Amino acid sequence: MTDIPVSDDGRLGEGDLPELYRSGRAKQARAKRNRILSYAAGIGVFVAVALLGDWGKIQEAYFDPESAKVLFPEIITTATKNTLIYTFGAFVGGVAIGLLMAVMKMSSLRPYRWFAITYIEIFRGLPALLTIFIVGFGTPTALGVQFPTIFGVPTAGIISLALVAGAYLAETIRAGIQGVPKGQVEAARSLGMSPSLTTRVVVIPQAFRLVIPPLTNEMVLLLKDTALLAALGTTATTVELTKFGRDAFSINLNNTPFIVAGVMYLMLTIPLTYLVGRLEKRNMASR
Amino acid sequence: MTDAPAAPSSTPSADIPAIELRGLRKAFGDNEVLKGIDLSVAPKKVICIIGASGSGKSTLLRCVNRLEEPSGGQVLIDGIDITHPDCDLDLVRQRIGMVFQQFNLFPHLSALDNVTLAQRKVLRRSDEQADEVARAVLDRVGLAEKADAYPSQLSGGQQQRVAIARALAMNPEMMLFDEATSALDPELVGDVLDVMRTLASEGMTMLVVTHEMGFARRVADHVVFMDQGVICEQGPPDQVLGTPQTPRLQQFLEKVLEH
Numbered sequence: 286m287t288d289i290p291v292s293d294d295g296r297l298g299e300g301d302l303p304e305l306y307r308s309g310r311a312k313q314a315r316a317k318r319n320r321i322l323s324y325a326a327g328i329g330v331f332v333a334v335a336l337l338g339d340w341g342k343i344q345e346a347y348f349d350p351e352s353a354k355v356l357f358p359e360i361i362t363t364a365t366k367n368t369l370i371y372t373f374g375a376f377v378g379g380v381a382i383g384l385l386m387a388v389m390k391m392s393s394l395r396p397y398r399w400f401a402i403t404y405i406e407i408f409r410g411l412p413a414l415l416t417i418f419i420v421g422f423g424t425p426t427a428l429g430v431q432f433p434t435i436f437g438v439p440t441a442g443i444i445s446l447a448l449v450a451g452a453y454l455a456e457t458i459r460a461g462i463q464g465v466p467k468g469q470v471e472a473a474r475s476l477g478m479s480p481s482l483t484t485r486v487v488v489i490p491q492a493f494r495l496v497i498p499p500l501t502n503e504m505v506l507l508l509k510d511t512a513l514l515a516a517l518g519t520t521a522t523t524v525e526l527t528k529f530g531r532d533a534f535s536i537n538l539n540n541t542p543f544i545v546a547g548v549m550y551l552m553l554t555i556p557l558t559y560l561v562g563r564l565e566k567r568n569m570a571s572r
Numbered sequence: 573m574t575d576a577p578a579a580p581s582s583t584p585s586a587d588i589p590a591i592e593l594r595g596l597r598k599a600f601g602d603n604e605v606l607k608g609i610d611l612s613v614a615p616k617k618v619i620c621i622i623g624a625s626g627s628g629k630s631t632l633l634r635c636v637n638r639l640e641e642p643s644g645g646q647v648l649i650d651g652i653d654i655t656h657p658d659c660d661l662d663l664v665r666q667r668i669g670m671v672f673q674q675f676n677l678f679p680h681l682s683a684l685d686n687v688t689l690a691q692r693k694v695l696r697r698s699d700e701q702a703d704e705v706a707r708a709v710l711d712r713v714g715l716a717e718k719a720d721a722y723p724s725q726l727s728g729g730q731q732q733r734v735a736i737a738r739a740l741a742m743n744p745e746m747m748l749f750d751e752a753t754s755a756l757d758p759e760l761v762g763d764v765l766d767v768m769r770t771l772a773s774e775g776m777t778m779l780v781v782t783h784e785m786g787f788a789r790r791v792a793d794h795v796v797f798m799d800q801g802v803i804c805e806q807g808p809p810d811q812v813l814g815t816p817q818t819p820r821l822q823q824f825l826e827k828v829l830e831h
Contacts, residue, residue, distance in 0.1 A: 466676075468672060468674050468676040469676060469678065471639050471672070471676065472670075472672060472676035472677075472678070472735075473678075473690075474639065474665065475637055475639060475665055475668075475669075475670040475739075476665065476666070476689075476690035476694060476738070476739070476742060477662045477663065477665040477666035477690060477694045477742065478662070478690060478693065478694055479662050482693055482694070486689060486693060487678055490680050491678075491679065491680055494680065
């Protein structure tokens with residue numbers, strides 16, 4: 286040990302190294318070489334794209350200031366506003382359906398369980414777009430029902446998205462309720478609380494905290510799924526973001542409206558996703 | 573009624589035992605955990621149940637307030653069979669405080685609210701009254717100044733003492749302790765045992781499942797050794813812990829005490 290030469294900075298000298306150190310050095314050298322290669326490959330691709338791309342044309346097609354300017358203020362005052370109304374409407378409806386289905390699925394009565402299972406399987410298994418068509422086109426035609434409007438937008442889209450979200454949320458909410466430790470129920474029951482009182486004051490408040498992150502996640506998914514409502518056809522006052530971008534694109538066949546609509550979505554979804562992360566971390570800490 | 577070899581007759585002074593188990597059996601599927609237990613706890617007495625893990629002692633305790641549903645036999649509280657289908661379990665449980673190994677405090681409520689919740693919702697005490705009782709019992713367990721803390725802000729020992737306070741606030745006639753100190757860091761065990769010892773000296777009827785042999789020796793009126801679902805040996809603490817008769821208890825005590 287003592288005869289290995291050591292330099293001032295603590296590194297071992299070249300001399301007669303034991304196998305342990307020689308092998309370690311070889312591995313470090315390989316790792317360094319791989320790191321350099323990775324950087325080189327990335328920089329190469331970046332430079333190639335930068336040199337070969339026709340940036341003037343790309344900017345004109347995707348980031349044209351004139352095409353962007355005409356979108357305002359309607360893209361915010363109408364399209365984003367409507368997207369939010371569709372999202373919140375479907376979310377509130379979805380949570381209500383989800384809570385009902387979760388409770389039914391945990392019911393001691395078999396028919397209720399079957400109903401909930403059937404509902405969940407159907408609406409999770411169908412493409413959302415098909416559900417939107419069935420509710421938005423099929424139902425008014427077949428039954429002669431006219432869906433009412435809320436906040437100036439038709440409810441057909443909201444209802445269809447709520448039906449789909451409800452199926453997913455049922456499982457989320459059920460997992461939250463069952464995620465409350467058994468000891469909590471035992472403690473409550475040992476104090477003489479009835480089953481329903483235990484559910485109300487001990488289980489639900491804790492389940493609620495558990496499901497806030499996945500619930501927020503579902504809201505992000507819903508926000509994006511409102512784009513599917515473009516397929517229902519909308520008017521100038523009921524248009525949501527994606528359809529708004531699509532309509533603006535048709536005017537002078539420029540990509541910019543899509544990009545601006547995309548930025549609108551991201552300005553909503555990224556803070557929500559960030560919030561989910563924060564809430565999850567907080568839940569971890571309080572466990 | 574009693575088909576057990578040694579009919580329990582621990583205290584002749586008490587007419588009706590606070591807790592009496594008659595031929596208590598419990599099976600989880602094919603696994604028989606309790607194989608016919610007869611035990612009686614006289615009022616104001618402290619009974620400690622010792623035994624290796626898996627011996628059925630926790631299951632026995634949990635059958636006393638029917639958190640665990642007995643497969644057979646009877647559980648009598650103050651002479652009344654609570655395994656009868658007509659029995660209102662919520663009312664029974666109001667009279668039996670229970671303390672768990674994992675504390676099971678409600679994490680979304682402060683210590684004070686943990687202690688007031690059942691008082692308000694079950695006993696229908698007013699907010700002021702529940703608050704007053706809660707502060708009194710928190711003071712009794714030495715945590716008056718922690719009333720506003722949340723469980724996550726308390727040490728394990730403090731959480732367990734809040735859990736004891738929560739049970740005491742219901743003015744129970746008897747208390748069940750299910751390995752109340754087993755989940756605690758060693759230096760926190762003493763505080764909880766002190767509270768339990770004080771309760772015992774104040775005349776609380778206690779059925780205590782524990783690994784703390786010192787506590788059993790000093791505080792218990794009667795020690796029960798369980799092994800493989802039966803009561804293997806029982807008697808006064810000095811006798812059971814000092815001069816064990818059966819090889820199984822001798823082995824158990826050697827293992828526990830050699831540390």
